[in-house]
Amino acid sequence: MRITYRTDYALKTILELGLHFGQDSAPTIHEIAERLDIPEKFLEQILLDLKRGGFVESRRGKIGGYFLSQKPREITLGKVIRFIEGPIEPVACVGHNYKGCQDIRSCVFRNIWQRVAESTAKIIDGITFEDLVKQVKGKEAVSSYSI
Amino acid sequence: MRITYRTDYALKTILELGLHFGQDSAPTIHEIAERLDIPEKFLEQILLDLKRGGFVESRRGKIGGYFLSQKPREITLGKVIRFIEGPIEPVACVGHNYKGCQDIRSCVFRNIWQRVAESTAKIIDGITFEDLVKQVKGKEAVSSYSI
DNA sequence: TGTATACTCTACTATGTTAATAGAGATTAT
DNA sequence: ATAATCTCTATTAACATAGTAGAGTATACA
Ligand code: FES
Ligand code: FES
Secondary structure: OOOOHHHHHHHHHHHHHHHOOOOOOOOOHHHHHHHHOOOHHHHHHHHHHHHHOOOEEEEOOOOOEEEEOOOHHHOEHHHHHHHHHOOOOOOHHHOOOOOOOOOHHHOOOHHHHHHHHHHHHHHHOOOEHHHHHHHHHHHHHHOOOOO | OOOOHHHHHHHHHHHHHHHOEOEOOOOOHHHHHHHHOOOHHHHHHHHHHHHHOOOEEEEOOOOOEEEEOOOHHHOEHHHHHHHHHOOOOOOHHHOOOOOOOOOHHHOOOHHHHHHHHHHHHHHHOOOEHHHHHHHHHHHHHHOOOOO
């Protein structure tokens, strides 16, 4: 039941951009990578992905960089996780050509996985990046800030 | 957030053995594999694993086979899942040498993953194989039984 | 005591996924 | 022009998953 590094990085990146939201600074891939200790070329791919997903926009050229294309308030954790990671249902039978259950209708497990998925969804769909930005900014006041 | 086939098979196998609990029939690997449509040699490994985990016992030789070593009531879904699949926390940072967060103490995500894990645990630790056996036996009355 | 039956154990392999790396190309501010 | 920066596609190393193979061990029973 692990999330991948890709998702881990994506979430932290969005949060980082969230911290800059409103300012018109657009952090570069290089800066973000250094800041969050993510391999630069890997982050590059992830950011392109997030762009295709409509989460971020970019500016090219000399003063280029990345910024959120939605308000932090409108981006939930769930949206990002599902986009990068795929469906959250912890089931083999979600997979494309699952052949594990002869009769999917009478499977006693299916309903359980559904409940698990729902309770997970309830959490991750209820948290926005605005919430997280506030949390981080709260901490920032005390210690030097660190995602 | 998928479970593996290994876990899928393990759960169905325990349920299958649960359906035989109390009788002194001990289904063979061959029978279970056929019944549940699991590759026989793969199931063999899984059953050995479940044996090491203390979930099942076996009898060798002519009238050999497998049977539960605990009452279905005492085996929760959570126990089996955790044993086969590992920890349920959906985090990269559970991993052995996770190097994603510079400062684990100030990570705003950690707490979220914990909440997700807890809500999942609440479900899968609250369901025993006795519950599932009853469900299946209920259905069995109506249609021909099928996990 | 032999033999068939069934579990036990270790090793191997094919396939796919993940995490990253590489490098050439396109855009833009100055 | 050119340096900085994003864009795109391909490739790769390491690992995990799902499954296969085969030799070995225990047991019931004739
Ligand atoms: S496990 Fe998903 S249908 Fe049975
Ligand atoms: S994501 Fe686990 S400590 Fe930050």
